Amino acid sequence: MMTPQVSAMRIARELQSLENDIDALIAKAGALAGQVATARVDGGYPAATGHRAILKLLSATQKAGEIRSDLVRAHEDLRHIAETADFPTACPPQAVDQDAPLRVAS
Known part of the structure; x- marks a missing residue:
């Protein structure tokens, strides 16, 4: 059985890894969507060529952004738990307004 401190260190390490992965x-x-759009322009193809693929890539990117927001919120919750349990943490203070609606940056 792991001690709470070892569990906390493992959770912190895995959380940071997941944040980096997302x-x-x-x-x-985003780079792939840009490459597809650039290839269309460079190839002289009409705008409709690859349109659905680009939209799907952009949708996937937006969904990944929503996942990232949830991870940041989970990180904040875990930081609060660690502080309540008096475990040291190197986490920054709350980095996101948890009540703010998710939106696509323009």
Whole structure:
């Protein structure tokens, strides 16, 4: 059985890894959408070519952003639990307004 401190350290490590992975996913999905759009323009194809694929990639990127928001909120909840249990944490203070609605940046 793990001590609470060891559990907390493992959770922190896995959470940070997951946060990094979702950021990498967002970057890769956005880059891929950009590559598809650039290939269409460079190839001289009509705007309708690849349109659905680009929209699907953008939708996937938006969903990844929503997942990221949930992860940030979970991180805040876990930080609060750690502080309540008097475990040291290197987490920054609340980084997101938990009541703010999710929206796509324009």
